[in-house]
Amino acid sequence: MVVRVGLLVVLGYLIPALPVRPVQPALARHEFESKHMGTTFRIVLYAADAPSAKEAADAGFARVAALDACMSDYKRDSELMKLCAAFRTEVGSPVAVSDDLFAVLWAARELSQASDGAFDVTVGPVVQLWRHARRTQQLPEKEELAAAMRLVGWRSVELDREKKTVRLLVPGMQLDLGGIAKGYAADAVLALLRGRFGITRALVAAAGDITCGDAPPGRDAWEVDIAPIARGEPVRRLRLVNAAVSTSGDLEQFVEIGGVRYSHVVDPRTGLGVTGRRSVTVIAPRGVTADSYTKAVMLMPPGRGFELIEQTPGAAAYQATVGPNESVQSSSTRRFAQHLVPEPPK
Incomplete structure (x- = not known):
């Protein structure tokens, strides 16, 4: 066999040489943290090398900082x-x-x-x-x-x-975007990583707001845990791809006055903080949706809140309430089970 430029000569026939495909570098996991919007933002991404990963993460945090400068109250x-x-x-x-x-x-x-x-x-x-x-x-x-x-x-x-x-239209109004801005920021970071750096396998977390891109290499989904609201409630693990999840509740942010526990989530129709112990988890295609819908569902009647979720394409919800003796009552929408990681057999 004689090797020609771009051709192979075999038994008198000319056969086009197969193009040589460049070897794709293996993608490695990189994780970064930075404080913005009153919480810690975490970016997990898969890139070919550490310098390019850091450059992308720095750009992501700069995007969050710019959004904070835009939307902070x-x-x-x-x-x-x-x-x-x-x-x-x-x-x-x-x-x-x-x-x-x-x-x-x-x-x-x-x-x-x-x-x-x-x-x-x-x-x-x-x-x-x-x-x-x-x-x-x-x-x-x-x-x-x-x-x-x-x-x-x-x-x-x-x-x-x-x-x-x-x-x-009313003088003296004050807007508060605390219930929606972090989800929007997570979406914005993922869009930047994908568009500017070609990084699609990434996750952005801002406390209880998490937005995921394509699955990590060798896996078919990101796995995210929902923090239990009380002792005895099992940890629920979710599988997410190009989706977001947000959890709102009074597990950490609350005030107890006169023996009544008030959540940091305020009902705009009454002006009062939510009472009792409860949490709502919403899965949606975008972080801005998941983040904001958790607050809405928490404040709506259970049936009406779940109806809103069912009417929203790609959305699912889980709600838990703590009763006497730390008992937990929970319910979920129809699509929520599709995201649950099955519990291992006992």
Whole structure:
């Protein structure tokens, strides 16, 4: 056999040489952490080498930091706070906002309508009172709470989707995106890793909000545990691919006043923190959906909340409530079982 350039000569016949395929480098797991939005963001990704993995993770954290600067209600100079300040004393002209801020406000509006107001980002003034209550261990004064509630109402946020403008129709309104921003940020990081760096096998976690991309090499899914709400409740492990999961509850964030336990999740229709011990887990195709729907489902009647989940493509939910003697009552929607890792036989 004589080797020719690009051809093989065999028994007098010309046969095109097969192209040589470059050997793909093995992908290794890399994990990074950074504090943003009042919590620790964790990025797990699979890349060919450590330098490229770090470059991608640094870009991801920079994206989260930019979103925090946009949506924080703690930072006075955030885009969100500047928007609210524009309507502090009067209803002026609509204000043009960034694509990110408008996208979150539009998603919040759609959920507010679908949940009959159980989810409402205008609850900011009431949240401020409950933050103070957690620090002082005292309930908000009735007069203060009533004044704050007069500023709450999702229908008073006017959005122009074509112009991407916002107008607040009640002077003094304060928006709080704490129930939706982290899920949106996780989505944004995954999109950046995929689009700029070609990294598809990644997971982004922000406390109870986790968004997953393609499965790790050699596996068909990411496995994520749901933290039990009480002793005796089994750990539930989920399998996720290109999906998100979020859990909300009062396991860590609550205040007990006068023998009553109040969650950090505030009902925008009553101005009161959720009482009792409960948690809600929502699985959805996107983090912004999973993050926000946990709060809505927690505040809606059980049947109505699960109905909303069933009507949402690709969504599933699990709810647990702690009763007397640490007993746990739980229920789930139809699609939730599809994501559960079967328990090993005893």
